[in-house]
Amino acid sequence: MLTIQLPYRIGSDQQGFASLANVYQQVKPCQFEKIQLDFQNTTWFDANMLAMLGAIMESAWTNDFDIVNLGLEQEKIFKKTHYSYFGGESLPDSYQTTVEYRKSKVSEIGSFEKYLEKKLLVHPGLPNMSALLRKKIKESILEIFNNAKMHGNCEFVFSCGQYYPRKGRLDFTIVDIGNTIHKNVQDYSGRKVSGKRAIEWAVSERTTTRKGNIPGGLGFTLIRDFLCKNKGKIQIASADGYWYEKEYTSHSEDLSDFFGGTAVNLEFNVNDQCSYCLTSEMEDTDILF
Amino acid sequence: MERKIINIFDVVGGKAAVSTEDGERLFETIIAFLEKDVKVVLDFVNIETLITTFLNAAIGQLYSKYDSPFLREHLSVRGLQPEDKERMVRTIERAKEYFKDKDNLEKDIREAFGDE
Known part of the structure; x- marks a missing residue:
């Protein structure tokens, strides 16, 4: 039996991604084993990061996982998200701060879109947001979902969210266990690049690892533009690279442990009063092909 | 020149134009009319969610077959x-x-990568 001690805190940050990547590293070689995830030392676990834990447990599905020593408060949060480990057992979310955990087939973007509408955008805990802000949040998440499908070459996408009322922040994490950004960029470029450099390149404007007749390289640009204006944040952990951008400043680092997939955390400022209206109104006839 | 109006709501079956597959289907429909020298009008009325994945497949891909002057005249x-x-x-x-x-x-x- 393998026992893995989880650290005292799993937050939506580099350390949180690295800690879960470490779990991934430990479970990856296991097959048909009993694996204990020991939460004895864990006093904080951001609910949205369950997307990454769920993806990791799914990637090692032949094993028998046991979550032990989970604190009462942690267990409540896990159950409020309907985390699948508890077999659908759930608790009511009276403070309405969690967004349901979900494992989605990449082929079912329509169903994922409805989940966003029902479980996230009309979340009773969220403040009144403008229709345009809601639309921008939804479109950003859908772009990431599609990215996982197009580039991850994976079957499932895992997602979960947490709303922080006092901070006015909504964190939403989307994870796939598929081709890493590092692999895609290396295969495309034929160059040896580091994990963090691969992410930097993949999120820059006008870059894509696609080679067919469908252009790419715009989705991340639009998300970055929006999140900078929104005073939100985007973080990506993939392979041995980590990258984030907040308020027009980006930074990348090595991730201490390799993660065999891609985790994206989008943090939205839900108190944003920006209208996002264009400075000049455009007519349909102004769109020139 | 004949004119064909394509209702995107009808093509995607709802208010969200978000999938590559729907985009591909629209692309195939557009080129079928363009090949017959029919002018195409894409009507996005009632489309509330529109992402680049759909647009890349439906619109961006057109530039693999046609140039800008042709598309300006026909689309x-x-x-x-x-x-x-x-x-x-x-x-x-x-x-x-x-x-x-x-x-x-x-x-x-x-x-981008130099000798990295």
Whole structure:
């Protein structure tokens, strides 16, 4: 039996991604084993990061996982998200701060879109947001979902969210266990690049690892533009690279442990009063092909 | 020249134009009419969610077959929500760059990564 001690805190940050990547590293070689995830030392676990834990447990599905020593408060949060480990057992979310955990087939973007509408955008805990802000949040998440499908070459996408009322922040994490950004960029470029450099390149404007007749390289640009204006944040952990951008400043680092997939955390400022209206109104006839 | 109006709501079966598959289907429909020298109007009325994945497959891909002057003469849009017009413009600009840059792929990679 393998026992893995989880650290005292799993937050939506580099350390949180690295800690879960470490779990991934430990479970990856296991097959048909009993694996204990020991939460004895864990006093904080951001609910949205369950997307990454769920993806990791799914990637090692032949094993028998046991979550032990989970604190009462942690267990409540896990159950409020309907985390699948508890077999659908759930608790009511009276403070309405969690967004349901979900494992989605990449082929079912329509169903994922409805989940966003029902479980996230009309979340009773969220403040009144403008229709345009809601639309921008939804479109950003859908772009990431599609990215996982197009580039991850994976079957499932895992997602979960947490709303922080006092901070006015909504964190939403989307994870796939598929081709890493590092692999895609290396295969495309034929160059040896580091994990963090691969992410930097993949999120820059006008870059894509696609080679067919469908252009790419715009989705991340639009998300970055929006999140900078929104005073939100985007973080990506993939392979041995980590990258984030907040308020027009980006930074990348090595991730201490390799993660065999891609985790994206989008943090939205839900108190944003920006209208996002264009400075000049455009007519349909102004769109020139 | 004949004119065909394609209702996007009808093509995707709802208010969200978000999948590559729907985009591909629209692309195939557009080229079927363009091949017959029919002018195509894309009507986005009642489309509330529109993302680049759909637009790249439906619109961006057109630049693999046709040039800008041809598309300007044969294709137009209407009914886009104000905030989606910029998305459409950027998709078009990106598609033009993409097919231009495909020839300069190796140079771009060299510039980006050097000898890394």
